[in-house]
């Protein structure tokens with residue numbers, strides 16, 4: 001962080017000429033809802049950003065460790081992505097198109113198949129569930145219930161899956177859960193990897209009750225898991241734990257939903273955070289860094305046999321932002337055409353990570 005040279009201390013003047021007695025952040029305090037949160041930790045006003053640096057209007061610059069809570073894996077305003085976006089907008093390219101066919105959507109799907117799915121031998125249908133991670137989680141839970149005909153979903157202690165009611169019902173944080181204002185039903189929590197510090201054998205209880213017709217525990221339709229819990233405290237599951245979970249799901253006909261909203265798109269040194277474990281989840285949720293540029297975008301990847309939606313059964317106005325497709329395609333071409341970026345994340349010299 002550079003020394004502050006121009007910290008405003010006195011009253012500020014708005015564009016209409018009126019003077020505020022409380023300074024340059026007063027509009028946020030006066031008008032913005034109490035629900036605002038991150039900004040309370042950083043009482044400054046940001047202006048520009050480049051790579052891992054963000055600039056504030058008081059002249060300070062900051063190293064951005066927050067990185068959009070995982071939405072900026074390639075940094076702020078990457079020049080290649082920025083140019084692709086500006087070129088597209090200047091060309092008069094269609095921006096909003098719901099789920100209509102567009103050239104950027106075609107290019108994104110083709111690039112995603114060729115650069116991400118095919119090299120990993122993954123066979124998934126791609127669904128655009130809405131603009132954010134919670135939309136992807138919501139669609140995954142709905143689909144799992146529809147396909148299996150079972151309502152109950154298991155999730156893990158300290159899990160975080162989003163703020164809509166379905167996603168909240170599988171989230172652990174009690175403060176967030178209390179915000180629902182109604183009982184969050186049809187889900188139960190089971191211990192995440194190492195919850196008992198290795199003292200209890202993994203999945204012992206679950207395996208036992210699923211095999212015992214007298215246990216009174218209904219078989220869940222799905223288990224949803226993060227291979228690295230982000231909001232829940234940066235806790236990574238061991239690859240062998242994930243494999244055991246995947247095997248347990250297969251053995252009992254339970255769908256495995258992998259929420260890679262935060263840990264995906266290269267965060268762990270592979271495109272998908274579960275690659276090291278070798279498992280193939282039934283459904284994968286992706287968002288945050290998939291657009292590469294901090295634009296909203298989400299995907300739900302579905303094993304083809306499970307893609308049993310009726311047309312329009314899960315809908316939404318902002319499921320196909322072409323600006324996001326443009327930057328997402330540029331990001332896949334820039335960072336996933338070879339291994340240099342992933343190797344950089346895994347620990348090679350930093351010059352690789354910023355290639």
Ligand SMILES: Cc1ncc(COP(=O)(O)O)c(C=O)c1O
Pocket residue numbers: 069132133134135137160161162163226230231259260261262263287288
């Ligand atoms: C693992 C995980 N799933 C889902 C979400 C929800 O994503 P969004 O905030 O884009 O709705 C988050 C957000 O932090 C997350 O970390």
